[in-house]
Amino acid sequence: MSLVFAAIAPHGTLPEAPVPGAEKTHEALAELGRRFDAAAPEATIVLSPHNVHVQGHFAVVLAGILSGSLTEFDAPEVTLSCRVDVELATRAIAALNDDGLPVVGASFGANDPGAATAPMDWGVLIPLWFMGGRSDPQVPTVVVSPARDRPIEEHVRAGRALARAAAGSGKRVALIASADHGHAHDPEGPYGFDPAAAAYDEQMVRLVQEHRLNGLLELDPAFVEAAKADSWWQLAMLHGALGTGWRGDFLSYEASTYFGMLCAAYAPN
Numbered sequence: 001m002s003l004v005f006a007a008i009a010p011h012g013t014l015p016e017a018p019v020p021g022a023e024k025t026h027e028a029l030a031e032l033g034r035r036f037d038a039a040a041p042e043a044t045i046v047l048s049p050h051n052v053h054v055q056g057h058f059a060v061v062l063a064g065i066l067s068g069s070l071t072e073f074d075a076p077e078v079t080l081s082c083r084v085d086v087e088l089a090t091r092a093i094a095a096l097n098d099d100g101l102p103v104v105g106a107s108f109g110a111n112d113p114g115a116a117t118a119p120m121d122w123g124v125l126i127p128l129w130f131m132g133g134r135s136d137p138q139v140p141t142v143v144v145s146p147a148r149d150r151p152i153e154e155h156v157r158a159g160r161a162l163a164r165a166a167a168g169s170g171k172r173v174a175l176i177a178s179a180d181h182g183h184a185h186d187p188e189g190p191y192g193f194d195p196a197a198a199a200y201d202e203q204m205v206r207l208v209q210e211h212r213l214n215g216l217l218e219l220d221p222a223f224v225e226a227a228k229a230d231s232w233w234q235l236a237m238l239h240g241a242l243g244t245g246w247r248g249d250f251l252s253y254e255a256s257t258y259f260g261m262l263c264a265a266y267a268p269n
Contacts, residue, residue, distance in 0.1 A: 002167035005039035005174040009127040010261035012180045017075035021256030028252035028263035033130035041174035043085040044141045047234040048123035048178045051145045052106045059145040062105040062113045068120030085140040095161040123178040146233035159240025177238040179231030181260035189258025191228040200227035201260040209250045213239035
């Protein structure tokens with residue numbers, strides 16, 4: 001067994017905690033959930049930009065449970081807890097280390113990782129809300145944080161390492177790149193306005209539609225920074241994991257607020 005499903009999923013809206021004008025995104029997230037269920041994964045790896053940050057290192061959560069809510073988004077009723085696939089997380093750390101990539105395992109609270117509960121950030125909670133987190137039975141997860149202070153090429157290698165870890169696990173594994181895109185669409189937003197945000201998002205839509213995620217490596221880091229993008233690193237990891245043997249299906253793009261949201265599903269050829 002190995003990767004059986006992959007997705008680019010936003011983490012900025014839910015029907016239960018919506019941003020205005022995100023109806024297409026909600027529909028596309030529901031479609032991602034249907035395709036996830038059809039692929040029947042036994043574990044999920046989520047690449048989140050909002051979990052633990054370790055300077056100069058990729059990070060993998062090793063706590064036994066993840067738990068969180070959307071209280072900070074004025075939706076405290078949206079809560080989710082999910083078991084961590086610690087065996088797969090350990091394999092992920094070993095694969096990254098074997099590839100010469102700097103990586104740490106991170107836990108929280110109890111000193112026994114099996115009894116520890118780590119915070120579930122919104123970058124994990126929102127994709128899992130649709131894909132596995134509320135399934136019966138629930139699909140356990142692994143959370144991996146990118147390392148923005150490492151070269152983008154290392155993120156491609158990290159994706160390949162995660163795919164090897166999935167292949168060695170003997171499980172059917174889904175991979176979700178949790179990603180919102182340019183965050184400078186609105187002059188009234190927290191990051192102000194920069195035309196690079198729309199230009200960056202246009203590039204992301206084109207690369208997904210044209211099945212050219214390798215084009216991510218051609219972007220100038222200064223352009224990504226000007227766009228206040230929140231996706232370059234996770235998508236590079238997705239590209240490394242999938243290689244050329246997968247087909248992508250672009251589902252939606254919206255920028256109804258200060259950031260852009262894109263949904264896409266991937267399945268093996």
